[in-house]
Amino acid sequence: MSRPPLGRLIADTRRRRGYSQARLAALLCAAAGVTTVTRHEVSRWERGDRLPGAQWLAWLALVLDLPPAWLAAAARPVDRPAPTDDVTRLHQLAERWLRHTGHGDAAPGESRGSSDRRAAGQLDRHIAELRRMDDLVGGADLAPVARRRWAQAADRLHRARGADRRRLLRPVAELAQLAGWTAADAGDRAAALRAYRAGLVLAMEAGDPALGAHVLGGASHLLCEADPGAAWRLARIAAAGARRDGSPGLRALLAHRAALAAARAGDGRTAQDGLLVARRLGDRVRAEHEPSWLYWLDQAELAAMAGRCLVALDRPARALPLLEQPGLRRPRRGQPRTRAVYAGWLARALLGVGEVEQACAVGADAAVEAVRAGSVRAAEQTRDLSVRLAARPQTRAVRDLSELITQLTSYLPGSSTRPGVN
Template sequence: MSRPPLGRVIAETRRRRGYSQTRLAALLCAAAGVTTVTRHEVSRWERGDRLPGAQWLAWLALVLDLPPARLAAAARPLGLPAPADSVTRLHQLAEQWLRHTVNSDVPPDASWDPSDRHAVRHLARPRHDGGGVTELDRQIAELRRMDDLVGGADLAPIVHRRWQQAADRLHRARGADRRRLLRPVTELAQLAGWTATDAGDRPAALRAYRAGLGLAVEAGDAALGGHVLGAASHLLCGTDPGAAWRLARIAAAGVRRAGSPGLRALLAHRAALAAARAGDGRAAADGLLIARRLGDRMRPEQEPSWLYWLDQAELAAMAGRCLVVLDRPVRALPLLEQPGRHRPRRGQPRTRAVYAGWLARALLGVGEVEQACAVGADAAVEAVRAGSARAAEQARELSVRLAARPQTRPVRELSELITQLTSYLPGSSTRLGVN
């Protein structure tokens, strides 16, 4: 089910509260201590002619008694969430993948849509480069190193182009050549989906994940298929946590026999975060417990090459962000502040921006407002350096939460900084007619 636009949320909630537009404007001005919002501005918000900025979103949440996250989600550009039919199709494919995985001697059933199973056939077909699988593996390793340093806004077009080239080779290959190409092209599909997500292009990401899932089935690689579904779950977690939760659970069930401890721990974290965002604290806590037990068994040298980035510090940070969503900031803080997160690889701008945003939210949760503002300023700057929609979203979420706080000097300065930087962030809602 698609989310309603922000204007309709404001109008419907205002009417339920019995407020006129004039009354709502007066309440907002009283809460914010200013006189700049009028009935005409409220009317423009409700018609969708303008979008309120982050601070007014926070005051709207306070006056209308709505969750800030709901208003922040409704304020996102309408093109960002994945179309509902695409999500439904992905779930259907995931269920078929699971049936095929648990009965690996049975081929995919007739309802497995060839247009999804071989979605790469519909890509553009550039000139054949004549290289071998070894060269393709080298290219994948190079792209993964680039993903550690470059955000999706810059990297996604490059990855997509490499994926097109590899998909074209796969389409023409036969027999043993095709079998050798299947796994690397599946990896490229997963990476194309991941970088498209980081660029804020959810429809493109879903297309890549659907193609990758079909290729994983043909390759007979249940673990890689589970990884594709885990990445898709992470894509949907912010806008459709229920759908994300179902995908993560399907992925976990499919890799129960073939998955390494690290992969299974990662999928448990995907499920826990989605459950927390969906409001199921018990399921989220169960997922965190499973992830911790599996993580204790993880040996990095025995994990698949595409999980090179997963280590104990990363698993701890994942647990920390889930605890922030569960409103348990005291438990989250030591996990998000682990010294191991300051190793060189952790200096990657997107990683620093994303987890600094979560750390700032945890600090706000325990009342350390000034420290949260200092960390949040670093996160906002790193978000711009990263060119990452994921990092940008953290800056927006933090801005909404700050606006509901007493406007001390650190809060004002950080709010102004985020406002100044917003136009540089991928997927920004700041455009003509937006304040």
């Protein structure tokens, strides 16, 4: 049985306890030591006109004696989920792609005219530009740019013929992958899946199984939380298709995608097996032998992905040394999203070993970087941490972090998906 939305959960629990809206407002004010919540505010929460901030979710959990995770799940900002049919179609396409990889060869190189070279060179420059921007800008800002670049390139590909078309296939497939990645980072799962599906078709036509596997890896990461079973299947299909032509880095990345999906699904044995495979492959990674679209994958990133999976497996002590690397707190490319995401996982690991004050300090960094990044994925890490800390409102560091997150809520990507937040 699915849990009710936040407004209904508050109203039903309030009635079971015999509280009026005015009584609940008075109890919340007494618990928080303020006088800012009125019956009208409680009414707006229950109707869904406004969404309580992290601080009031914590006090609601205390006053109504509800598990904080229930309130957090009900209060999750509304995003645009991936329709089930879209996931099914992508899975069917992935199986067809896997059969194709056993027979397809890379498109033959042919002589190209000057117009062909200019068009391909322009797309390569667009790809390089988007990659640089992705290091600094989150999906909330970058997704429209990537989508526009991809649409323009797809239109050019549609009009191309013969050798011109074959030369454009790979760069347009890469642009589709970038459009899918940035849409996912913006919280638009349906748009991301459409882009990934198009990218997989183009990679298949180009005879590039490694790029196709990378596209499927991105789709797996997108679905990991909402549908870990589907995410695991896509990662395993991608790994099978990349077994012959995939670089060690790509295969290690896909092993990590599968391991995290298994951990999210509660399959610890499969997740641990995936981490072992990823570690063996990761030891063989050499940057000069990896495809250009894996420029960001290095040993620090591989270790951090292992740490993230260990946190999901509730092994925080083992995860800490992997997530405490200096390179993750100050990546060489200075990406705020990387800092925000892995700081969120580090804070969870610290919380898991009882280091509440440290977790709050790291969580504050994650919250600020999430705003800087403009990344829905990073913002979700911040929201998840605030929920986990909500059960400890008596701790000064928790109250300070809750206040900070409350102040930042309106700036976090995805906060505008509900009518109001306070």
